[in-house]
Amino acid sequence: MKRVAGDGGTALDRASGLFSHVRVLCDGFIALSGIQRSARQRVNRSWRLALFGLPLLGLLSGCAGEMSILDPAGPSASAQFWVWWAMFGFSMVVALVLFALWLYTFRRREQPKRTPREEQRIMLRWVIGGGILLPLASIVALLVLAAPTGRSMIPLPLPEGEAELIEVVGHQWWWEIRYPGENGEPDVVTANRLVMPAGEPVDFRLVSADVIHAFWIPRLGGKRDMVPGRHSVLRLEADVPGVFGAQCAEYCGAQHTNMLLHVEAMEREDYEAWLAERRAPRELQQGADEAQEAFGEHCAACHTVEGFPQELINDDMAHDIPGPDLTDIGSRPTLGAGVLPMEEGAIAYWLEHHQTLKPGNRMPPHNHIDTETLQDIGAWLETMEP
Template identity: 65%
Template sequence: MKRVAGNGGAALDRTGLGLGHGRVLCEWLIDFLTSIQRAGCVAVNHRGGVGRLALVSLAVSILAGCSGEYSILDPAGPAARDQFWVWWAMFAVSMVVSVVIFALWIFTFLKKSHPQRTPREERRIALRWILGGGVALPLVSIIALLTFGVPTGKRMLPLPLPDGETAEVIEVIGHQWWWEIRYPGAEGETVVTANHLVMPAGEPVDFHLTSNDVIHAFWIPRLGGKIDMVPARDNYIRLEADYPGIFSGQCAEFCGAQHTTMQLFVEAMERDEYEAWLAARQSPPQQQERHDEAREAFVEHCAGCHRVAGLPHDIQASGPVYRGIEGPDLSDIGSRATLGAGRLAMEEGAIAYWLEHHQLLKPGNRMPAHNHIDTETLQSIGSWLETLTP
């Protein structure tokens, strides 16, 4: 089901190639330092071995953030690339300040003699430090940060595009602890899915963001962001993927016990492939007669909170369900990469396993335990749901 990311072709410029070389260098340094770390473990009992091992371990930990699916140092879109350079600018300034401070600190301790100064001279020196270090340096730092940061932030605003072009609009709603994604369909229809965000590659996409319960934060590290999702308020951000591929998103605002398992699977497609996917999602999934009993069981036990295209939704479900609680749309659940917003990989039998053990896999989620439903019924519902693909 996953698609292999393309090489981006013309979408990648020299800057993008430079970033790729930088990532390769970081990965090489990680491998090199890891080998030193292993060697240091052998020499830990020797004099100085512990100190060297600690320094190498620290370097490995720092460089480990240079790559990976959640790394901001491996950008795959214009917004993320802008943020990448802002990060390096801030890092460079902080390093310069740190070096100066440590150099002065070491100089002070190593200096043999301290000249005697009059109170007037002391005040004059103190004033210089206050004006230089407390006013001028912060002012220069703020100006430099604004010089980089303001254009970066502006490019992520959903401003009008040149030549009358329009950006694709995708609405994302945060729930505890899953993502609802809504797409504009033909003739005013809306396609709804959950935890699997599909977007066109190589063009800007405007995300309209809000929350259904508490404050969440929308963040796809390799594409850019993050931005808060606040109940009863709409926030907006414009992102773009350089090339088709798979990316990872994560809620970046603590939102409860299962905050860390509120992950987002992001798939960028070519425009024609995206339109074909959207058209397929506008048609209800094909229903097979051999799953009639499973569908009836779903309608009886699950349809009060979950929706499947083509089935009745606004009904009174039996059993101890939580009325008024909206669950994820399951119309295309069989095509998703994970269950429970990244908690469980999608494979044969995974949905039935989730239905039986969801409170163990993701404690505190709002779906009630299914103690009143026998195992055979849960397995039949799971098998039927696995067939629901666009």
């Protein structure tokens, strides 16, 4: 033990000597002529500001935005916000204490002389205090803080009645949103756009149609896995009306990053009006017979448009992969789950280049269809609005 302690003291002496040597060199470098010193100080000051400022800017850039958990917009997200800051603050305190101890070991000039028994006693204190008691206290405190946060996302009975129910189905790589009607069956179906009432809890019934996905609206609450063959329910609430970003948070294939979800929270009256518009009977646009015939031949086997004539559907193609419902595609803000903004000509462009814009998506290429036909289908689909 004495030999080990002696070797440790020698190593510390060498490190201290090296540190002193470097400090002498730095002092000599600073002790330059007046002009050189002032110039170098200005340059060093600017570089120091840049070096310290860039990480700070990068840190602050994550404190806002539609995908930031540090900009909460709901009660669940707010609770997680404070848990995050508590964890961050505690970890910073621990890190600062460790850095202070580390610097103290370099500044200490002499190695204290202790007996082997004293060395063992000090070692046990650090092992028990830093290796057992500190982690145990941290875990208990985290459980105390996080338990109410997790409970707020559980669909428990509400005193004022049942919460609004919305079903979300994850596909590779898009989102299907179903709104149950009076008999429990979905009577409004849309894709890649989730509309919810603001100011009240909403229960999301989450399922997956193929692989494991994860439903995550950062500004409203925590994420929840979507496992094939099982369903789970997540309760979230938006404080005020607004638009929020959502993302699949579980790697689900090549286009995982292009599986975005546009979320809108509306006042209850606007939400009811939005549903009523989509529940109203549909009438297809007149004078688009060629586009409808082309859609029935090439697209209707996988995609649905409410009110589309059954006699025009050519379903001879063997397939088992349903595509998004296109009944209200003209009113959606994006195409391809966030790949393209919805604007004039966007649908036709997507039909021509979808395998380039989102390689590997389940829709087959349309090389066998002429450009004019694709443009007619796209222009007709743009009229699909409530």
